[in-house]
Amino acid sequence: GHSHEHGGDEEQGALTYVRMGLSAVGLLASIFFLEGTWQLVVCIIAYLLAGFSVLKEAVENITHCEIFDENFLMTVASIGAFCIGKYPEAVAVMLLYEIGEWLQDKAVGSSRASIEALVNVRPDHANLVKGDEVTTVKAETVSVGDIILVRPGERVPLDGEVIEGSSAVNESALTGESIPVDKAAGDKVSAATANQSGFLRCEATRVGEDTTLAQIIRMVSDAAATKAPTA
Numbered sequence: 523g524h525s526h527e528h529g530g531d532e533e534q535g536a537l538t539y540v541r542m543g544l545s546a547v548g549l550l551a552s553i554f555f556l557e558g559t560w561q562l563v564v565c566i567i568a569y570l571l572a573g574f575s576v577l578k579e580a581v582e583n584i585t586h587c588e589i590f591d592e593n594f595l596m597t598v599a600s601i602g603a604f605c606i607g608k609y610p611e612a613v614a615v616m617l618l619y620e621i622g623e624w625l626q627d628k629a630v631g632s633s634r635a636s637i638e639a640l641v642n643v644r645p646d647h648a649n650l651v652k653g654d655e656v657t658t659v660k661a662e663t664v665s666v667g668d669i670i671l672v673r674p675g676e677r678v679p680l681d682g683e684v685i686e687g688s689s690a691v692n693e694s695a696l697t698g699e700s701i702p703v704d705k706a707a708g709d710k711v712s713a714a715t716a717n718q719s720g721f722l723r724c725e726a727t728r729v730g731e732d733t734t735l736a737q738i739i740r741m742v743s744d745a746a747a748t749k750a751p752t753a
Contacts, residue, residue, distance in 0.1 A: 538624060541571045541572065542571075542572065542617065542620060542621065542624070544568070544571050545568040545569075545571040545572035545613065545616075545617050546568075546617060547568075548564050548565065548567055548568030548571070548613065549565075549568050549610055549613045549614060549617060551564055552564045552565045552568065552609060552610045552613065553610045561609055561610075562609055565604075565609035565610060565612065565613050566609075568613045568617070569600065569604075569612055569613045569616055572613065572616045572617040572620050573596070573597075573600065573616035573617075573619075573620065575620075576593050576596050576597060576616065576619065576620070577593075577597055579593045580593035580594045580596075580597040596615065596616060596619050599615050600612040600613075600615045600616045603615060633742055636742065637739055637742055637743055640695065640714065640735060640738065640739050641739065643677065643695050643714045644713065644714050644735055645661055645676070645677045645678070645679040645713070645714065646660065646661055646679075647659065647660060647661060647679065648660075648661045648664050648670045648679040648680065649670055649671040649672070649673065649676075650664060650668060650669070650670055651668075651669040651670060651671050651723065656671050661679040661680060661729075662729070662730055664679070664680060664726050664729050665726065665729065666726050666727060666728070666729055667725065667726060668725070668726045669685070669723060669724070669725055669726075670682065670723070670724050670726060671721065671722070671723055671724075672689075672711075672717045672721070672722040672723075672724060673717065673721060674689070674717060674718060674719055674720060674721065675716075675717065675718070676716075676717055677695075677713075677714055677715065677716050677717070678691070678711045678712065678713055678714065678715050678716075678717060678722075678724070679713060680713045680726050680728065680729045680730075680733050681710070681711070681712050681713055681726070681727050681728035681729070681732075681733045681734055682710070682711050682724035682725055682726045682727050682728075683708065683709070683710055683711070683724060683725050683727055684705050684706060684707050684708065684709045684710075684711060684722050684723070684724050685707055685723050685724065685725050686707060686722075686723035687706075687707075687720055687721045687722040687723055688704070688705065688706040688707075688720055688722075689704075689705055689717050689718060689719045689720035689721070689722050690702035690703065690704055690705070690718045690719050690720075691703050691704075691705045691711060691715050691716065691717055691718065692715060692716040692718055693712065693715045695714045695715060695716070695735075696712055696714060696715060696734060696735065696738065702718055705722065710727075711724055712733070712734045712735065713733040713734060713735040713736070714735045
């Protein structure tokens with residue numbers, strides 16, 4: 523499948539802006555100011571600026587017997603436009619496709635930044651309750667059924683059910699809603715949510731990769747990294 527790991531450094535980004543800008547200028551010039559041979563020459567230049575990477579990838583995929591993909595489709599469509607004398611249309615097809623790819627890369631980058639933000643708020647430690655003692659342990663060592671203590675100002679390290687205490691919990695890390703939600707005995711709490719006002723004793727119900735936060739991170743990561751071949 524086609525993945526969106528196209529580099530992302532500043533130089534490559536600047537080069538992409540320049541290529542797209544020059545291609546757009548060439549397209550507009552060919553539509554409004556040029557005719558005949560000059561129109562063809564400018565359109566070829568604009569086409570190569572916008573679509574060289576697509577053409578290159580289409581050829582490489584063909585050599586690996588991967589013919590029917592999006593790069594092959596755009597190549598056939600644009601070359602077909604050249605063959606019937608629709609030079610500006612050929613450039614527009616490739617330019618708009620590349621702009622769409624650029625916007626998709628931006629969206630994927632935003633998703634990746636959101637994932638990193640979620641990872642950063644995920645607590646590493648938990649206050650494990652054993653009898654009358656409270657011990658700070660790594661969150662991944664807590665098992666389902668263990669009792670943890672969440673103090674005011676701390677984040678909940680895993681998914682659980684409140685068995686004692688009451689407090690207001692900020693769930694914006696998961697839901698985006700900044701208004702705190704009141705929690706008391708019998709209510710569910712999720713990893714990475716922030717306890718604000720009171721002490722909560724919670725029984726762990728989901729830990730490690732089974733927590734709501736871990737599932738969100740995994741699903742977004744998978745969606746950002748892959749695209750179905752059919753798509």
